[in-house]
Amino acid sequence: MKLFWPSNVSFEESLSSLNNQKINPPFANEVIAFIQSLSKRFVRMRHLPEVVALGYWLRKANIKQMQSEFEVSTESKIVRARGTAFHIAPSNVDTIFVYSWMLSLLAGNRNIIRVSSKVEVNEVLQVILEELPNFEKVAAQTIICTYGHEDNATEMISNSCHTRVIWGGDETIRAIRKVPLAPLANELSFADRFSLSVLNGDKVSKLNNQELDTLLEKFYNDVFWFDQMACSSPRLVVWVGEKVEDFWIAFKQKIQTKQHELMAATQILKYTTSMQLATEHYVGKIESTIYFSRVQLKDMPMNVREMHCGGGMFYEYEIENLVDLAKIIRDKDQTIAYFGFEEEHFIELIDSISCRGIDRIVPIGMALDFDGIWDGQSFLTSFTRIINLI
Numbered sequence: 001m002k003l004f005w006p007s008n009v010s011f012e013e014s015l016s017s018l019n020n021q022k023i024n025p026p027f028a029n030e031v032i033a034f035i036q037s038l039s040k041r042f043v044r045m046r047h048l049p050e051v052v053a054l055g056y057w058l059r060k061a062n063i064k065q066m067q068s069e070f071e072v073s074t075e076s077k078i079v080r081a082r083g084t085a086f087h088i089a090p091s092n093v094d095t096i097f098v099y100s101w102m103l104s105l106l107a108g109n110r111n112i113i114r115v116s117s118k119v120e121v122n123e124v125l126q127v128i129l130e131e132l133p134n135f136e137k138v139a140a141q142t143i144i145c146t147y148g149h150e151d152n153a154t155e156m157i158s159n160s161c162h163t164r165v166i167w168g169g170d171e172t173i174r175a176i177r178k179v180p181l182a183p184l185a186n187e188l189s190f191a192d193r194f195s196l197s198v199l200n201g202d203k204v205s206k207l208n209n210q211e212l213d214t215l216l217e218k219f220y221n222d223v224f225w226f227d228q229m230a231c232s233s234p235r236l237v238v239w240v241g242e243k244v245e246d247f248w249i250a251f252k253q254k255i256q257t258k259q260h261e262l263m264a265a266t267q268i269l270k271y272t273t274s275m276q277l278a279t280e281h282y283v284g285k286i287e288s289t290i291y292f293s294r295v296q297l298k299d300m301p302m303n304v305r306e307m308h309c310g311g312g313m314f315y316e317y318e319i320e321n322l323v324d325l326a327k328i329i330r331d332k333d334q335t336i337a338y339f340g341f342e343e344e345h346f347i348e349l350i351d352s353i354s355c356r357g358i359d360r361i362v363p364i365g366m367a368l369d370f371d372g373i374w375d376g377q378s379f380l381t382s383f384t385r386i387i388n389l390i
Helices: 011-019 029-042 049-057 060-073 096-107 123-134 136-140 151-160 170-177 201-205 209-224 245-258 264-277 302-307 322-328 345-352
Strands: 002-005 078-081 084-088 110-115 142-146 163-167 186-190 194-200 234-240 283-288 293-297 313-319 333-339 360-363 384-387
Touching (some): 011 110, 011 151, 029 123, 084 096, 123 136, 194 201, 209 234, 264 302, 264 313
Parallel strands (some): 163 186, 194 333, 333 360
């Protein structure tokens, strides 16, 4: 067990101290002030665009809007925090724990954050550790730690928390669920998901150079901010109508302009994955370039999602009408990032989906935007409880 915060005390002492701290009312002033301090620092980290996006999400106007909506939805109700929230962060998206932690803080909870044992003190964590001492109450209600796969540590925290948040793959969730929660605790889990982009081929083909460049800038951000490994990163590109080859020609130029760093290991993995896919009956043409690989699919079986390696690999699939997408949607599918459609176009699609799949439908460029509702779950609802007073 390694403690990032607080320092110079044992974990047992810090846990005992944290559990003795009184919870806050939702949207407490000191919590909002702490969040604003983080926001101001994160938006200046221009070399890390995903952190800048986090900083903008934490800006005061957004928090106040969130507060206003929360207060309207809970009007005439007595709402309090659940108590202590235990956040288990993933290793592939090292900002995601901040989102759930901030929402839990806004709900009024004490918080224990277990960051991945693969993560050292990165720039985001360093900023947090520098700001915490300036906010005494928030600091006293926070533990940030890391440890390996010791079940006893997870068990100790799970027995004392009131909400457990698991960010990780399916195997991580299965392993942690073997560790029992306190009887009154609830759990939010965010498993492996798969996401896609849907493009109206007719609309794309009519874009002028500037409009196409704007679309590709947004598509690039959706794909490469987390090297296509975030759960909402598009890995499948679905063309409704005719496929537009100029899109890919211009996208190659966009990647060159961005000077995206191509890791040798990623290149090898894309190549070997492409070769493996080439043997499958549902795969048509495969085109591999230095910058990305395109795998044309004749069908979309469930196992093909598991084979995707990220790093600029795109499955491609063609349909005649948007509603035809329903036949390939599976439980694991999370986000549709779209271009060339209006909101009402998706109502028929949503009604046609018979499985658990699809929780988010957003314009291309917003695939990675975080919201207080994720995977169909409202964080502020799950992080609070309602007291009935009759």
